[in-house]
Amino acid sequence: MKNQLISIVLPVFNEEAGIQATIDTLLNYIEQQEESYELIFVDDGSKDKSVAIINQAIAQHSNIKLVEFSRNFGHQLAITAGLEYTKGDAVVVMDADLQDPPEVIPQMIEKWHEGYEIVYGKRMQRDGETFFKKFTAKMFYRTFRKLATIDMPLDTGDFRLMDRKAVNQLMKLHEQDPFVRGQVTWIGFRQTSVKYHRQERIAGETKYPLSKMVKLALDGITSFSMKPLQVVNIFSILPLASGVFSLGYLIVTSNYSLASVGVTILLFTLGLLMLSIGILGSYLGRVLDQVNNRPRYIVSKTEGFEARNKGIHDFSARQINN
Structure with a gap:
């Protein structure tokens, strides 16, 4: 376990108000764990001081890294880019607002050690969200399950742990508008869940207004259902x-x-x-x-990486760094 590396991917978009608290919380969590960790923040075209705060942390901690987009390409592509840059034996995807509590990660790792290649967080309670958002999310997952050709688990987001071989297979998919949680279900492998209490945002406002929720729903349905x-x-x-x-x-x-x-x-x-x-x-x-066949995203800059990761599949990531 001590020799295992866990990568944590965190998409970031205008999280200036809470990103320092997220960094401090994750660093405190890492210090108490046996495994080694790397934190990979993916900035999705933030206009505030999020990047500056992350860069300050990178100067002090070698296990913090940053992938910076040239503009806003969207949450799902930020997750995809982050996965491309990981090198861990397992990869955890979580939001940068601490709604996904780090305390759940050891439970995911335990399931991973039991032989599961994918362990997703199943939300039993969602604090700080309106009735409308909870209702529409509930309806979407149930509608999607009726329409789609895959059996995506109910009430799950992108908070999950994936084994390296699952990540490698996921990186072979090159959809322009990826629906990551659907793709993760589609690739198969042994999957299970851990239940958790989704917390309220520590600061700032949600970056998923109704328009983005509708687009995500349409991308999901049109990706996996005829x-x-x-x-x-x-x-x-x-x-x-x-x-x-x-x-x-x-x-x-x-x-x-x-x-x-x-x-x-x-x-x-x-x-x-x-x-x-x-x-x-x-x-x-x-x-x-x-x-x-345009690049799905363009990386303008990376910080904290000692050398270019091997095995990068995405054309845009290779192109901007050559």
Whole structure:
């Protein structure tokens, strides 16, 4: 155990108010553990002093490292980039606001030593979040489970531990808009959970407003389910069936004017067409992103790394450092 290295990946976006407390808490946690640790912060285009605070910590602690994006690319890509830079025997992903308590990590490591390659945190309680956010999150996980082709566990976020071989397989996936928790489920391996109490943010505000929550949900569903397309195909039959039925009814009874029935069918048909186009557009948008083959993110600078990690798979990470 003493020879094992645990990497902790922490995405950061405008966390100036609480990032020092996070660093101090994690350093205090590390001092009490038998394993060796590295802390890899990934700055996702912060506009505040988050990077400066992390750099001050790097100057004092050799196990703290920073990957700095050239701009904001998103939370899921920040996690992906952090994983690319790790070299630990196991990797823990957690938020930088201490809502994911470090005290849970030893439980994850214990499960890892039992032979599980992936150990995810299952949230039993969520403090400091509105009823709306809790309700929508609950509905998303249950809807996703009904639609998706993978059996993603309920009420889990990105807080988890992954064995090195699981991380290596995850890095072979190159989706432009990754849904990491779905990808982790998809790659398989032996997976289990540890239950924990998700705490309130120590400072600052959530970096996941409604718009980002909706995008994450759409990315997840369109990444792992074709059922929305199938539903559209089924519903596309309704306008035609309604039109045939209404026409037959008019011919037999003559109780309704052709104009009123025509307008009703037209509006109904247009509504379904707009819904269909929207869903198709979501899938085609993902295809376009893949075809464009742009780098998923650009790393402008790294700090604290003695040498470039071997085995980096992402093109953008290689390109910016060459």
